[in-house]
Amino acid sequence: MGAAATSLMACGARSAAAAEHFPLTKSDAQWRAQLGPAAYQVLREEGTERPYSSPLNSEHRAGVFACKGCARPLFSSKTKFESGTGWPSFWAPLKGAVATRRDSTLGMVRTEVHCPRCGGHLGHVFDDGPKPTGLRYCMNGAAMTFRPA
Numbered sequence: 085m086g087a088a089a090t091s092l093m094a095c096g097a098r099s100a101a102a103a104e105h106f107p108l109t110k111s112d113a114q115w116r117a118q119l120g121p122a123a124y125q126v127l128r129e130e131g132t133e134r135p136y137s138s139p140l141n142s143e144h145r146a147g148v149f150a151c152k153g154c155a156r157p158l159f160s161s162k163t164k165f166e167s168g169t170g171w172p173s174f175w176a177p178l179k180g181a182v183a184t185r186r187d188s189t190l191g192m193v194r195t196e197v198h199c200p201r202c203g204g205h206l207g208h209v210f211d212d213g214p215k216p217t218g219l220r221y222c223m224n225g226a227a228m229t230f231r232p233a
Contacts, residue, residue: 127204135170138225153204
């Protein structure tokens with residue numbers, strides 16, 4: 085097993101996402117070539133990176149976190165917080181930047197977060213975050229890039 089495979093955990097099949105249509109589409113081969121193994125497994129196969137493995141956990145500069153699949157701006161650094169979970173966490177996305185759907189994989193019901201432009205899996209949102217929203221958008225760093233302000 086390669087380093088990318090050992091640093092990721094399988095989360096579920098793309099059954100729900102496969103039925104949806106997104107403005108940006110590419111072939112599987114194009115996604116693999118663009119993303120590399122770690123980002124491909126998270127964004128296209130709904131995998132989850134291992135906690136504390138992303139350099140974006142310690143990113144504290146002003147800027148914007150964007151989808152690694154299509155560069156869509158997703159979260160402002162102003163909404164990032166230290167959740168202690170091991171994944172980059174935010175209390176709110178940029179307006180209209182993400183979409184959600186029900187995820188019942190792993191024997192539990194969660195709310196999955198994905199990019200509405202390319203359909204890439206980003207992570208999950210939970211209701212245990214800080215004020216003002218009370219939400220915790222728990223994102224995979226492998227699914228995002230960071231652009232400093």
